[in-house]
Amino acid sequence: MAQRGGWLAAATLAAVAALTQPAPLQRLDLVIYDALEPLARPGGPEPRSAIVAIDEASLAAFGRWPWHRGLHAAVLDRLTDAGAAAVGMAVLFPESADGDAALAAAMQRAGNVVLATAPGTLPGGRGVRDLLPTGTLAEKAAGIGHVDVELDADSLARRTFERAGTGIPAWPALSLAVLHRAEPDGRPPAEAAAPAAANAASWVRAGEMLLPFPGRSLRPPTYSALALLRDAQLAASLRGKAVFVGTTAAGLEAGLATPGSRNASPMPAVEFHARAFDAARSGHVYRSAAPATAAVFTLLMLALPLAVHPLLGLRGAIAGSAFALAPLVASGVILYSTRVWVPPAAATASFVLGHLLWFALYLKQTRGSLLRARLGAEATLRSIADAVITVDGAGRIVLMNEVAEKLAGIGLDRVQGQAAAGFLAGFCSAATEIDRLLADCLRGHGTLRLSEPLEWRRPDGAPCSLRVTLTPIGDGGAGAVLAFNDVTETVAFTARLLYEATHDPLTGLPNRTLLLDRLRQALTQAKRKDSLVALLFVDLDRFKRINDSLGHNWGDHVLKVVAQRLEASVRAGDTVSRWGGDEFIVLLDNVTERNAVASIAGKIVEVLDREIETDDGTSLVASCSIGVGLGPQDSDDAETLLSMADKAMYRGKMEGGGNFTFYAADMNTWSRDRLKMEGALRHALANREFELFFQPQVDIHGNRLVGLESLIRWRKPGAGLVTPATFIPAAEECGVIRSIGEWALHEAAEQVARWSAEGLQPVPLAVNVSARQCSDMGVVEAIRSALACSRIDPGLLKIELTESTTMHNVDFVATLLDSVNRIGVGVAVDDFGTGYSSLSYLKRFPITELKIDKSFVGEIATGGDDAAIVRGTIALAHGLEMTVVAEGVETAAQLEFLAGHHCDVAQGYFFAEPMPASEVRRWLLAPPSQLARGG
């Protein structure tokens, strides 16, 4: 504010100086006045004045100057005779001379002659005095008028004064005095006001009269005194005119330079007064404005830009420069409308001064803002964490902040002026790309960014990742700013997230997402190269049991070992991934032939079949089933190929597992049927469409009912009774067998309970349990649950497992059967003889009963191998203290053979076919003698 006040004071002083030292501005004002005045002047009436010139011709005719005053008297007489309205003698008669009496007499005759006075110098230069006509002449004059004319700063005559005189302005102007005589009803010359302190030694003026100077066409007519005296006719044209008599001859009259005479000869003083007369008569006289008015106008124009420009802004202020013409226009308008002359130069100069002052202030403020912006930018550069390098339009380093210096381990002073690209090449491999971007940036392509984070080597060799942004300065021509944002942590975090999103946390193997991505790429490549992609779907055969029985830590250990073994079995370029649970996918890329795939699949089966040990010395085997899909041969679609490999794996597993299986087209149909059947079976279960039939088991020697076997039937709506051979294998394949098996166990136990409740004496009831049910301990839980619900004696329940089920997974089955045995439920081995039982294993199992398969029983009566097998089986079972049941007994001969060889129990159509529960009641009531078929 203080600075601003200083500027204002300076401006005011300058304005005051302009007003108080006005010479240069006055000259300018006069030029403006001369230009404006003709525009403000209305076309005036014809001059009423005329001039009688004492010219060279008159001098030549009447002798040298000053003339004898009688000659003046002659001129006056001629004018009087002509009828002139008034005569102004623009000739001084301060001293007496010959002919004064004649002149006085002529003046008296005329009665309308005005004589002239002017300031004269007192002897010795002691002041001024009025050069008045001599007393004789003054006495006869109609009036006295001064002929004082003020010369302006440019030495031109534009003004005179209404009154002037020594000490007091006693004398009217000659023109006004003549006007008063010529037109007595016109305005009389103002009376002289006595000045407050009259100074007798100075010439004083009052009532400024600024005069117009019309062109030559309105010039008062001029007549030579000689011609006037010689030609009476000529004098007649002066009738009614105001005639001014004065010298015009060169040598007598220097003349007055006026705006109208600038390019011609000076104007004779007599003409000046004649024109003043015409101007005063027509009212075309101007006055200068009071100095105070001009000062206020000037100060207003000074204040205008200072007050208004801040509101307009820079562009408005520039446009506002046109206001500099305002004083000029205002002066012209005022002059035209009020005939007051307000000099505009000082006001214009003030406006320009104010304008410049505002610009100076504006520039100062702008400079201050720029300085502050620069300081702010420098502080920002110092405080931000980004490294910043500024380059010029040629890509040379201009500036580096401290972060950039640290990043490069080098100071700005050593690299200033270097090409940025060359400098960057020492720290990263993307310098060429940055250089290309920089060139684009400098060409005005706007802000650009390096697509990937820049890998930068710090001076100590440590790598870091930088996100590089190039921003042009202005449109780029002035240079650019390269900002390096350290994104090392973000990049590392992103990489970790990406790794976690694409890898299995337990094994570290690629997960589904990554596998699918690679598989798609591999298939695309294989199609192009005409090679093969092999997809191996690896499923561990016993993993669930390992997890359930040995715990998750063991399970995790097994999965890790499997992962390592799988990776060790393939090439580095191949992908081993964990698909989920105990499923792994191996992607063999760029394979040329099927045999090679078979070889690798075989190798995997073999390495996974090896024992896995833990730290405590425990070991187990996690064999696997592998399904193989070949792309693009089987399919070039990743998901489809995966599904094919899955089907192949499942088919292999159904066929016993522990091997690899290539996908074949029929697996699709098989799979679809399986899905359909699964749906139907689940529906049947929910819809209670299953029911149990029962087949009696008869003690051969006592001929009494000693047991029953439950056999499931599906009473399918619209299809009648469906036998288990039709749907049990499908139920086993799709896993629904677990639910069906649970239902059968519950239903069998409930049926025994119902028979007991009816007062019947129940016998042990055998329930078939499939191999799939024995893959975990679920069946034990189902037995417990069935017994708990029915509350029957566990001894009344038996389970039947096929020989192959018991032998498939001996250790686990032994554990499972032990659990069953501990509950008190019996165990029978079904279809004995069809498999390859190891006797030692049989001995380990808590088996209570062996059932000889009906395929051996059919031919026993005729002798041969079957008879021998049956005999051997009976002996073996008895040796292991098991009961022997012969299945499929259809004839008395068969029964007789079995009885003869000490078989314990017989079951078959010879006694009864499987029957509904309602019919079993008869068997439970019947005495032993009635048990034979048809009995």
Ligand SMILES: Nc1nc2c(ncn2[C@@H]2O[C@H](COP(=O)(O)O[C@H]3[C@@H](O)[C@H](n4cnc5c(=O)[nH]c(N)nc54)O[C@@H]3COP(=O)(O)O)[C@@H](O)[C@H]2O)c(=O)[nH]1
């Ligand atoms: N998991 C489960 N499996 C079950 C269940 N119920 C039955 N099954 C299995 O289905 C197989 C076929 O049973 P089914 O069609 O009922 O056949 C049984 C008898 O009808 C038949 N049989 C009995 N006596 C004779 C005969 O003298 N001649 C002859 N040709 N067939 C005869 O044998 C089948 C019983 O055999 P087995 O089970 O080996 O004792 C059946 O084999 C079961 O595996 C179930 O609930 N769960």
